[in-house]
Every structure is written in structure tokens, then in C-alpha cells.
Amino acid sequence: LNDLKPMAKGGFGSIYVATWIDGPRWTVKEGKLVRDGKTEVVIKVLDKLECGSVKFFEELKVCLQCSVSGSVLRCYGITRVPSFEKFAMVMAYCSDGDLHQTLRRSFSTITWAFCRKTLWQIAYGLEEVHKHNLVHGDFHSGNIFIVAEGAIIGDLGLCRLVDDVSSERQRGSSFGVLPYVAPENLRGKPYTHKSDVYSFGMIMWELTTASTLFEWHFEKKNHQEFNTAQALRLQMKRRNVEAELHSQAVYTSRLLDFPEVKAVRAKEETGDESDYKSRQLELAI
Known part of the structure; x- marks a missing residue:
């Protein structure tokens, strides 16, 4: 493999495009394996997994099982990328x-x-x-x-x-x-x-x-x-408001004197409506 170029990076690994000099083997001719020659392939390096990780080989197994049908992206196998000192999967490149x-x-x-x-x-x-x-x-x-x-x-x-x-x-x-x-x-x-x-x-x-x-x-x-x-909002600073007591202010509190008000009752089962009355409350605050 040569001409390794970064293509994408995700949460699980990095994707690179490379040139496979010999190309994949695809048939046997006169007792010899015939290769396609120079072929662009995808190199998938799982960044968060160690070389020889069980999860790495689990994904490899899944790819090999499903790619036989031709309806799943073909996986050619694995390789070791010297610059990363990690194993990587070699997969078909979709231009x-x-x-x-x-x-x-x-x-x-x-x-x-x-x-x-x-x-x-x-x-x-x-x-x-x-x-x-x-x-x-x-x-x-x-x-x-x-x-x-x-x-x-x-x-x-x-x-x-x-x-x-x-x-x-x-x-x-x-x-x-x-x-x-x-x-x-x-x-x-x-x-x-x-x-x-x-x-x-x-x-x-x-x-x-x-x-x-x-x-x-x-x-x-x-x-x-x-x-x-958003930029203006981030520039705004909240004012530091300090509470101060006025020396001549008189602070008092007392219970509110509510006049009696007739309680609201629900309708009787007989259907007769209760006599509701209301009047303005004179609140002394």
C-alpha cells in the first residue's frame, strides 16, 4: 500500500484512501492467482482499539461474512499500517x-x-x-x-x-x-x-x-x-447589584385583613346552582 491519504474521521476510527499496488486477487489462471493491478482501497483504522483487539476481529468477521453476497461493502482483509503501528481493515473504495x-x-x-x-x-x-x-x-x-x-x-x-x-x-x-x-x-x-x-x-x-x-x-x-x-449575548456581563438598606426606611409587615367571602360550592346533584356572590376586597397593605 502507498499514497495513504486521510479521508474521514469518526468516533470509532479514521478512514484513509490508499493505492494497493498489486490489487486484490480475483481468479486463478494457469495455476496462478491473477491480480487486478493498482487499485484504490479504503483503509479503516480503529483508533480506540488496540492491535489484536477482540472487537477489531469481531468487525472483520462480520464484514467477511456479509460481503460474500455482493450487497455489502467488500472487505479484502487486514493489514498493518507501520506509521500507526495498528492493524487496519482493507475495504473496497466507492468513488x-x-x-x-x-x-x-x-x-x-x-x-x-x-x-x-x-x-x-x-x-x-x-x-x-x-x-x-x-x-x-x-x-x-x-x-x-x-x-x-x-x-x-x-x-x-x-x-x-x-x-x-x-x-x-x-x-x-x-x-x-x-x-x-x-x-x-x-x-x-x-x-x-x-x-x-x-x-x-x-x-x-x-x-x-x-x-x-x-x-x-x-x-x-x-x-x-x-x-x-449569540456573539452579543456572550459579550454582555451581568451587573453586580448589591442590596443596600436605607437608614431612614421603616420596614414592617402584618397579616392581610381579608373580609369574609362566601365559599364557592359545586353544583348540587339535583342540578340547582348555588348562589355565587363576589365583592371587591378592600386590602389594607
């Missing part, structure tokens, strides 16, 4: 970006045929994940990648067995992108296959509208006004 970027970039040219095909491919990929009794756990348009063949599911870093996800939830673990998280998960319930299906519904909405639910829309002018007001 067209993710579904979220595609919708923002060219929604006006997207056809219903593209929508139907994309949704079918996403559903098929999610079914493959669920067949292994796994929950994706972080299912949103940013983790759906666009390739020449269509849409594939990626970023299985939070993918877990159903039983493991339930135990993590009991310990108070929380994850996911808010607009795509099912309401029951926000209330502390464990993630299930149904949670992924709810997220898939949010992706369907985004694919047909190019917007996410609960998305705030502010005009540029509103942003400027808000930022200006």
Missing part, C-alpha cells in the same frame, strides 16, 4: 460516494426507476445482514454506498449479534444517527431487526424527498442574525 451525497448532488436527475432499484438492493443487503442474526445498528444513508452495480451497505462497525446488542443496551450503550433511530431505542429498548427496518423506512423517505425527517431548515440570513445575537 461515487454514499447515498446521502448522491441525493444532495443530483436529486433533480434521479428517476423512479433508480429509486426502486436502489431500495431493492438496500433491502436485499439488509436481509443478508439479518440472515446472520446480526443487527446493523447504524443504518442510514451515509452508510449506503453507490457503486457501478448499484447500492451496497457499508460501515458494519456497530453490527452485532442480536443477543450482544441486547446486553450492551442493558449496560446503557447508545449509538446511531438520531433521525434514523427507532423511538423505542431512544427510550432505552435494545436494538433488534425491527430497529434496522425502521431506519430503512427513514432511508425510503430520504430517497424520495432528498431530505431527512426532523431536519431543520434555516435561511442564511437567519443564521447570520442568530450568530450576531
Whole structure:
């Protein structure tokens, strides 16, 4: 690998783009393995995990299991990055970006045929994940990648067995992108296959509208006004008001003398209304 370039950084790790000099092996010809040659790949380094961590190999196992179908982002294997002294996963690089970027970039040219095909491919990929009794756990348009063949599911870093996800939830673990998280998960319930299906519904909405639910829309002018007001508020200093007693002031207090007032009674069961009267109170303060 060479030409390692930073691409993105998240809460769990860093993503780099690199050039695989020999390229992946894909077939056997005349008794020899044939490689593709120079290929751009993604290098995923899990920053918070130590080399040889069990969680690292758990994610690797999940990627290898699901990527066989072709509907999940392909994982070629692992490598060791000398500059970081850490193991990293080598995965396929999607030059067209993710579904979220595609919708923002060219929604006006997207056809219903593209929508139907994309949704079918996403559903098929999610079914493959669920067949292994796994929950994706972080299912949103940013983790759906666009390739020449269509849409594939990626970023299985939070993918877990159903039983493991339930135990993590009991310990108070929380994850996911808010607009795509099912309401029951926000209330502390464990993630299930149904949670992924709810997220898939949010992706369907985004694919047909190019917007996410609960998305705030502010005009540029509103942003400027808000930022200006926020800056002024931070500059303001609270005045130090000190209480002082006047030497000639007389401070007294006494109970208020309320005249008798007829108590308000509810209507009798017979339906007769009580005689309500009111008069102005003369309060001597």
C-alpha cells in the first residue's frame, strides 16, 4: 500500500484512501492467482482499539461474512499500517460516494426507476445482514454506498449479534444517527431487526424527498442574525447589584385583613346552582 491519504474521521476510527499496488486477487489462471493491478482501497483504522483487539476481529468477521453476497461493502482483509503501528481493515473504495451525497448532488436527475432499484438492493443487503442474526445498528444513508452495480451497505462497525446488542443496551450503550433511530431505542429498548427496518423506512423517505425527517431548515440570513445575537449575548456581563438598606426606611409587615367571602360550592346533584356572590376586597397593605 502507498499514497495513504486521510479521508474521514469518526468516533470509532479514521478512514484513509490508499493505492494497493498489486490489487486484490480475483481468479486463478494457469495455476496462478491473477491480480487486478493498482487499485484504490479504503483503509479503516480503529483508533480506540488496540492491535489484536477482540472487537477489531469481531468487525472483520462480520464484514467477511456479509460481503460474500455482493450487497455489502467488500472487505479484502487486514493489514498493518507501520506509521500507526495498528492493524487496519482493507475495504473496497466507492468513488461515487454514499447515498446521502448522491441525493444532495443530483436529486433533480434521479428517476423512479433508480429509486426502486436502489431500495431493492438496500433491502436485499439488509436481509443478508439479518440472515446472520446480526443487527446493523447504524443504518442510514451515509452508510449506503453507490457503486457501478448499484447500492451496497457499508460501515458494519456497530453490527452485532442480536443477543450482544441486547446486553450492551442493558449496560446503557447508545449509538446511531438520531433521525434514523427507532423511538423505542431512544427510550432505552435494545436494538433488534425491527430497529434496522425502521431506519430503512427513514432511508425510503430520504430517497424520495432528498431530505431527512426532523431536519431543520434555516435561511442564511437567519443564521447570520442568530450568530450576531449569540456573539452579543456572550459579550454582555451581568451587573453586580448589591442590596443596600436605607437608614431612614421603616420596614414592617402584618397579616392581610381579608373580609369574609362566601365559599364557592359545586353544583348540587339535583342540578340547582348555588348562589355565587363576589365583592371587591378592600386590602389594607
